[in-house]
Amino acid sequence: LLHQRRNASQTVTGCRSCGGTSLQPFLDLGYTPLADRLIKPETCEVPELVFPLVVAFCPDCALVQILETVAPEILFADAYPYYSSFSPALLEHSRSNVEQRLAERELGPSSLVVELASNDGYLLKNYVERGVPVCGIDPADGPAAAARKAGVPTLCEFFTESFAREFVSEHGQADIVHANNVLAHVADTNGFVSGIRNLLKPDGTAVIEMPYLLRLIEHVEFDTIYHEHLCYFSLTALDNLFRRHGLFLNRVEELAIHGGSLRIFVEPFEATDTGVKQMLAHEKAIGLDQPAYFTEFSARVDALREKLVALVEQLKGQGHSIAAYGAAAKGATMLNYCGLDTRHLDFVVDRNVNKQGLLMPGAHLPILDPEELAKRRPDYVLMLAWNFADEILAQQQAYLAAGGRFIVPVPEPRIV
Ligand code: JHZ
Ligand code: ZN
CATH class of the missing domain: 3.40.50.720 (NAD(P)-binding Rossmann-like Domain)
Incomplete structure (x- = not known):
């Protein structure tokens, strides 16, 4: 079964966030095929590419991460089958997200809203309807084409530190940057965050969503671990990551979507509210920033499998x-x-x-x-x-x- 294309993947040697070299593996899901690489029955590509799926904790910055990085061109660019717009609940979640942003901040024809991993335009279309200029950025060509067709201007690109620089010199900085369920997908974690820093106006806000590590562990959502998801975030790990780039977690909301998610509000100035402070304190109190928290998880995953x-x-x-x-x-x-x-x-x-x-x-x-x-x-x-x-x-x-x-x-x- 084991069959790997050369250069298709690399194993990290240091932490994806802080570079620390004391990564502690706590879950091994074996060799698995790529979760979104659906097989065409006529060309049945067998044996399929399989890659190791090992999850580790970084004691230096509290980031949970997998050790293998599969080349993004293999993961996302070609025939990526995920289209956000097939879930009415997700569409409603996104519409209400935009309504809340519009209620909080004056946005008009001279504003700019950018979404990283804008997929088929499921979220930005709500701004377009309200006359707010938007630009979507997404490397998957099928969903990006669907977005354009729906009237959402979209650049079919990977968002990187250097892309952010070029984008800003051409289009200027953004009032709001949305990035939902994408931070965990990016191999250059620090470059991506630094790109967000460049992209934001001095009074701009990045509104970022990701599954919450605490719920993954609590509810044994081990199936949300696959090669597209390189990182699994606690608020503590996010705080360490963003601060390194002059960005501050000023507000946080917990959401039910995707088995329990965080929505963080990130700005280039520090104005941390009590909700953020309380959640950081809670994570410390339960030990989510310590390796011992994760030692039992593997046995709980096996128990679920057996049952x-x-x-x-x-x-x-x-x-x-x-x-x-x-x-x-x-x-x-x-x-x-x-x-x-x-x-x-x-x-x-x-x-x-x-x-x-x-x-x-x-x-x-x-x-x-x-x-x-x-x-x-x-x-x-x-x-x-x-x-x-x-x-x-x-x-x-x-x-x-x-x-x-x-x-x-x-x-x-x-x-x-
Ligand atoms: P869904 C996706 O993961 C993709 P997936 C990605 N890897 C990611 O990060 C997470 O989301 C956050 C279908 N469906 O969205 C649609 C119905 O058929 O939970 C989807 O194929 N009927 C980028 O793929 C699938 O189920 C329905 O009524 O694990 C759900 O997949 C509904 C609601 C969904 O995430
Ligand atoms: Zn680290």
């Missing part, structure tokens, strides 16, 4: 059919780490038409339209996109009413 596999095998043994919902990147980690594949699950459904017709990495489940649940009526459906469980359960009332059942794997496998 899920036992449940699936029990249901199969009783003659039940099982499918899955959500060809999510996190689904790839869940299936591969648990060793679940076509022996256990018949297919996976996903609304994203760009994923339909392809196969899940590693497990090779075919990806079908969600309509197929009503047609094929599997007895059980493994909820791989558990972060959207409420939305999906509401949408699948007919399947549930007909006696169908979902298996939700996180934080603990259970049937709903």
Whole structure:
């Protein structure tokens, strides 16, 4: 199975944030294929590229990170299948984010809002509707083309320190910089943050979202670990990272999205509010900035795997059919780490038409339209996109009413 293209990945020697060389591994998910690299059935690229997935803690700056960096050209540029606009809950989350920014700050035709990893324009379109000039920056050509088509000016580029400099000399600095679920994806963590510093006006604000490490650990969301996600952030680690570049975490909000996220408000001047101070103090109090906090995690991940596999095998043994919902990147980690594949699950459904017709990495489940649940009526459906469980359960009332059942794997496998 092991098959690696030369120069496709590199192992870090020092911390991605502070450069410290005392990284302490605490979880090994083995060799796994790339979570968003869906397989075309006709050209079935087998064996697939697989890469080590080891997670470590840096005692010097508290950053949790994986050790392997897969080349971004392989991860994001070519046929990247993730389009934000397939989730109504995410669209609503983004619309309300923009409404709040507009309520807080006067933005008009001479303002500039930039989004890093603007995907298909799902967020910036809300500013466009309100007449505020925007520019999206995203390296994935499919989603960037979709954004332009939706009226959101978008540059198809990776955001780097040098790109930020060129951008500012051409377009000027930004009043607001949005960056949702992208900081963890970037190999040059410090260059990216320094780029944000350059991009911001002196009174500008960067509004940045990322999954919150505390919730990942608490809820055993180990499936959100895959090669696209290089870093897993606590507020402590973020504070250390941004301060190094003259940026300050002045405000923080906790959000439910993606299993529990942080939204940080970062500015080039220090005006830290009490919420930030309290959250930093809380992380210190529970030891999230210490290696001991992470020692049990690996055993909890294995316990989840054992419980899920036992449940699936029990249901199969009783003659039940099982499918899955959500060809999510996190689904790839869940299936591969648990060793679940076509022996256990018949297919996976996903609304994203760009994923339909392809196969899940590693497990090779075919990806079908969600309509197929009503047609094929599997007895059980493994909820791989558990972060959207409420939305999906509401949408699948007919399947549930007909006696169908979902298996939700996180934080603990259970049937709903
Ligand atoms: P979803 C993505 O991860 C991509 P993924 C990325 N790696 C990242 O950082 C995180 O988000 C934050 C589908 N779906 O978004 C859509 C339905 O079919 O949780 C998606 O394919 N019907 C950049 O891929 C998948 O499920 C629905 O009703 O793990 C969900 O994937 C809904 C709501 C979703 O994240
Ligand atoms: Zn460090």
